[in-house]
Amino acid sequence: MILKRLRDITTIGFALFAMFFGAGNLLLPPFIGLQIGNHVWITILAFGLTGILLPFLGILSVTNSGDSFDDLGHRINKNLAAILGSVIMICIGPLIALPRTAATTFEVGVLPSFPNSNPVWTSILFFSITWLFSIVPSKVVDLVGNILTPFLLFVLIILIGMGIANPIADLQLEMLSSQEAFTLGFIEGYQTLDVLASVIFAGIIISATKAKGYDSIAEKNKVVIASGALAAACLFFIYGGLIYLGATSNIENTDISRSALLIHISNSILGKYGTLAIAISIALACLTTAIALTTAVGTFFSKLTNGKLGYKLLVTASCLVSGVLSVTGVDNIIQFAYPPLAFVYPIVITLVLYIVIFGRFVKTKLPYILALIASTVIAALNVMKILGVLHADILAWFNHIPFFAYELGWVVPSFVFFVIGIIMESLSFRHSR
Template sequence: MKKIRDIATIGFALFAMFFGAGNLLLPPFIGVQVGSHIWITIWAFGLTGILLPFLGILSVTHSGETFSDLGDRINKNLAKVLGTVIMICIGPLIALPRTAATTYEVAVLPSFPESNPMWTSLAFFAVTWLFAIVPSKVVDLVGNLLTPFLLVILTLLITAGMLYPPTSPSTHILTTTQSFTLGFTEGYQTLDVLASVIFAGIIISATKAKGYHSIREKNGVVIASGALAACCLFFIYGGLIYLGATAGIEDPSIKRSELLIHISHAILGPYGTLAIALSIALACLTTAIALTAAVGTFFSNLTKGRLKYTWLVTFSCLLSGVLSVTGVDNIIQFAYPPLAFVYPIVITLVLYVVFFGRWVKAKSPYVAALLASTVIATCNVLNILGVLGPRQLALLNHIPLFSHELGWAIPSFVAFCLVWSIQYLRTKSVTPHEND
């Protein structure tokens, strides 16, 4: 019974850590654009928003207990460089400001149209700082107190919306392929794959604190907790995409926060605004607490304690508070190019460690795969920024799946297999001489 209770606490905490501002705003907006292509979009969004984050946690458990252990599987400096980039993205540059901005636009602005986002941001990060300043209490606080209330509200909204949808799904706005691509790439904006390799350390530490020290026990609890969080996320994501598709909104340029308010009001009437305000506040607050704690822990460990945890938490809250006043849509628009660069690299690292880590021990094949993903991701970002000319773009479109922003997948696999094959053949050719 204790183990089941611990799995539930850690699983709900992990769900709440993943389920933040982007996770609540993105699915309905996707639903508006895909029309009746609901299921293909749910599965595509689930790949980058659920499956890959789960594999991110597994990649850390296969390698050790922290992201540093995962990075050390390939290169000692990789964990420092890539970890720093990840923490900046999921911390004060993108994710943390977005939590406060979303809270203001959805939870505060509808009821107080004359309010100033600066005051909301100040109050939001004051609460975040108070909870994050004691990192050992983060998992229990989030898992036992905040998450169950959040799940109840969202389940009520989604269930009512599915039983009594305001309209039928709109006509096809995008093709099936376009809907899949949209769902897959919009999953980048959740930042959950980036967060998963960092959150894994927090979850593993919480598991050990509850008395599970052996590798088998520890991994079993972590995997079961991750599976529970994944099931919750699938239900919430699928439901929100469906609500967006049946919202009766034909204008794809509608602001994400306005769409969410419209849906909640259409389904729950005058109580909808209050329900969604509570959902937003809880979703954003739980994620902000976890992210702030992760940022402080990572950079404190990286600098071997020269930068104090309390200083880093305070700085993250202050910087995030300043950036949050720019607004949700501006933050999302700004975030896409850096995420389009770093996401393929992290996905490559996670997938290859999970699927090949037990058999391929050499580091060079992983390095080759990461280099290939980095090159293609750089080209994709240049395309997003409009830097490439027609000739360069036509050349890059010869790479399979490049037009769907998945051009890194096949080159990274080819590079991995090629380098592994060369290394294997060299090993076979050297072995007979060693036996002479």
């Protein structure tokens, strides 16, 4: 029984790791490392909070609420699951994650070998294959994915191990303050999209856990938590190692593209054959990720509209929109994604944290609703700051909100409004008696 549980935890844990570890995420940590000088550990910690810990808590928030994201949303408001779920699916689908898979494939998998190639043709071919496999689901995708993920992991472990044992260069002098490095790591963790994905993926992991015979709530939670911890440990090693490789990359030009930086690091440590192995595995891993995401988007919105929008129409539209956005390039997609993610992330983080921390004790809906409203307002103000539409005097006033200058201004207001909601519910209960 113990051996079976260990085997199941390992299987589910690596499956969860594969879901979170999109090949596009490879480009984020080295670029962070390039900018932080010797503040490696504080940046790894910050990136780990939004890129690893919060996705793990996202899984927990769903397991504490039921079996799917719908159960989590319904704890707050019956319409929340539909609205927030739609926003999440658009972000991890055609707006950000899907275009990034094709752009990453071109910049890392194609461009190094074919310098004169055109991203338009790569995008057309990439999303034609994605469309074909999404319209007609095939086990080939699972088969290729199950082979590619271990292979890519194997190459990355060698890359990181050799890079730590024999760094390209020493850590550079301080380029940012420790607070700036922490903020950079924390905010860049948004770009993994893993907190958004976690509340969707949770249902898949819970279903897999039940299919292996863990039906009781206690058993289900133990297996899901252990599997999540295993996935988190793997992510910490990969992300932390890549940040360190970026910090020791010996690149002085911080305007280098994320793709070029990864290629430089792999070339310096593994040589041209190692770079080729990474390029091929990333390209194919991006393709399988794109097929999975496209299928998920089509299924979600088809179900949400009760079939009024057909699955094939949604898949086709998703591929077309993603194809157009992908030719703008990885760096432009990441830059474009910053404002929408800066708005959505605080809302989802508030939902996840408050359900995990207070879910067992606070059963009424009003405190959570008020906390989410507070986070939404502050997130909107933060986006206005990012876009530069706030007057300097107004911005100076909002900077008095605790942590607002570090884009964490939602933390204190959401908690204050949560407490106000508890007080209001308590007064209402006493009055009704």
